[in-house]
Amino acid sequence: VGKYHVSYQQVYGWYQKYRKSGNDPQSLRYRRGKAKPKEAWTEVDRLKAENRLLKTQLLRKEMEDTYSKKVMEIRNREANDSSNNKLSKN
Structure with missing residues (x-):
């Protein structure tokens, strides 16, 4: 115990x-x-692992859907802005 600087409780636990x-x-x-x-x-x-995997997959799908919607929203906004600019210039 003293030689390796380990407590008595640790050695007894081992x-x-x-x-x-x-x-x-x-x-x-x-x-x-x-x-x-x-x-x-x-x-x-096994069931817990499968559940954890399915939850992770669902979360990933939800994030992908949200990302897709945001990208479409930005593209639509840019398209509307460019069409509005063309109309105002004419």
Whole structure:
């Protein structure tokens, strides 16, 4: 504990995790932020992932539609402005 400047609680936590896993050293690996392998997903995990994907696709479609509408609005406005300018010049 003193040699590596690690707290007693941290070492004891590692020890408990190691013993709980049946003395598997892989249990002490840092896995925070890593996804489960797809083979280990439960039905709920699969449904949540599918739901998240569908929501993302829907949001993207809505953004594309909004963008298209804005582009059309700008083009129409420019067309109207140019036709109004032509009429006023004549």
